[in-house]
Each structure stands twice: as C-alpha cells, then as structure tokens.
Amino acid sequence: AQSVTQPDIHITVSEGASLELRCNYSYGATPYLFWYVQSPGQGLQLLLKYFSGDTLVQGIKGFEAEFKRSQSSFNLRKPSVHWSDAAEYFCAVGHTGTASKLTFGTGTRLQVTL
Amino acid sequence: NAGVTQTPKFRVLKTGQSMTLLCAQDMNHEYMYWYRQDPGMGLRLIHYSVGEGTTAKGEVPDGYNVSRLKKQNFLLGLESAAPSQTSVYFCASSWTSQGTQYFGPGTRLLVL
Numbered sequence: 001a002q003s004v005t006q007p008d009i010h011i012t013v014s015e016g017a018s019l020e021l022r023c024n025y026s027y028g029a030t031p032y033l034f035w036y037v038q039s040p041g042q043g044l045q046l047l048l049k050y051f052s053g054d055t056l057v058q059g060i061k062g063f064e065a066e067f068k069r070s071q072s073s074f075n076l077r078k079p080s081v082h083w084s085d086a087a088e089y090f091c092a093v094g095h096t097g098t099a100s101k102l103t104f105g106t107g108t109r110l111q112v113t114l
Numbered sequence: 115n116a117g118v119t120q121t122p123k124f125r126v127l128k129t130g131q132s133m134t135l136l137c138a139q140d141m142n143h144e145y146m147y148w149y150r151q152d153p154g155m156g157l158r159l160i161h162y163s164v165g166e167g168t169t170a171k172g173e174v175p176d177g178y179n180v181s182r183l184k185k186q187n188f189l190l191g192l193e194s195a196a197p198s199q200t201s202v203y204f205c206a207s208s209w210t211s212q213g214t215q216y217f218g219p220g221t222r223l224l225v226l
Contacts, residue, residue, distance in 0.1 A: 032212060043219045044157075044206075090156060090157070101147075101173075102157075103173075105156055106156045107156055
C-alpha cells in the first residue's frame with residue numbers, strides 16, 4: 001500500500017531563513033507527488049506537483065521541490081521564508097488508477113518567528 | 115467563479131442524528147471527492163466520484179453515503195452520526211484523474 005511520511009510534525013524558522021520540509025513516500029510505480037498548504041481555517045491549496053520530467057519542480061509563492069527516486073523523497077524548499085508562510089503543509093502521493101485518489105501525509109506545521 | 119463551496123460551515127449533531135453535507139463546484143469538473151481531516155492523521159478519502167451518477171468508496175467509507183445526481187454537486191450523508199465522526203470534512207474536485215484537486219473551505223462537524 002502506498003504511504004507518505006512527513007517526519008517533522010512542527011518546524012519553527014526565522015523570517016528570512018531557508019526552509020526544507022521533508023516528505024518520503026512509498027509507492028510501487030512512478031508516483032504523482034503533490035505539496036499542498038493549508039492556512040488556519042482554510043481549505044488546501046496546491047503549491048506544486050510532480051508527474052514526470054524535470055525532477056526539480058517550481059511552484060507558487062517561491063516554493064520548489066525535488067523528486068529523488070533513489071531516496072523516495074519529495075522535499076519542499078524555500079530560500080527565504082516570509083511570515084505569511086506560516087501554515088500547515090501536506091505532502092501527498094497520487095494513485096495512477098481510475099481516479100486521482102490522494103494519500104496524504106500527516107502534515108508539518110510551520111511557525112515563522114519575526 | 116466561486117470554485118468549490120461547502121454547506122454548512124459548522125454543525126453540531128447529537129449521536130444518532132442524520133445530516134447531509136453539500137459540496138458544489140462551478141468549474142465543470144468531472145471528479146469530486148470527500149475527505150475527512152483529523153488531528154495528526156492528515157486527510158483521508160471517504161468517497162469519490164468520477165462523473166455524474168457515479169460514486170466509489172475511498173479509504174474510510176463506513177458510516178457515510180454519497181450521491182452525485184448532478185455534475186456540479188456531491189452530497190455526503192451521515193445516516194446515524196457517531197462521536198467518531200467528529201471531524202473537519204473537505205470536498206475537492208478535479209478536471210481529470212491526474213488533475214489538480216481544488217478544495218473547498220471545509221465543514222466542521224461535532225457529534226456529541
């Protein structure tokens with residue numbers, strides 16, 4: 001069965017510092033991978049996705065992620081964090097079946113200190 | 115263009131009561147999904163639909179029923195609510211099976 005692991009439940013970074021959120025997946029075939037962000041009391045918004053091709057994916061709000069097949073990872077990065085980036089971040093793997101049923105990780109809550 | 119909307123935003127039920135959550139999308143998407151979000155567990159798929167008139171079970175379907183009579187609407191029903199169904203429920207839709215899923219703002223449900 002497919003699964004997603006986000007090992008960091010909570011991360012605190014200073015504004016302006018770099019950020020890396022970890023995501024590891026388990027999936028038998030080539031995965032479809034996603035990062036979503038959820039602000040407090042809001043729904044989820046897609047940051048970026050990987051289906052195939054270039055393993056470095058650019059997303060919205062200055063985020064990027066790199067797919068590393070050998071490490072089964074899809075870590076999210078941002079070179080300089082802004083206070084508005086404080087939110088919960090979810091990694092997800094998509095199924096290549098009849099519908100894009102997503103399996104989500106448990107999320108990483110990002111706190112940004114000024 | 116409202117995207118994905120959910121009704122109601124918040125509801126309190128007593129054990130054994132029934133209710134229906136409504137999801138509506140105005141993007142003409144074929145695929146629609148219902149998830150529940152619980153602390154420390156991420157989102158889990160309850161049911162989904164690949165088109166009008168179709169429904170299928172997801173990861174945690176027990177205690178829920180769904181219907182997709184119109185393409186733009188996806189209803190989630192709880193016939194006899196239980197405290198274990200206290201959660202935040204999210205609806206999502208996508209154009210294709212690998213397309214980006216667009217999420218609604220969520221419905222917070224408390225079952226006493």
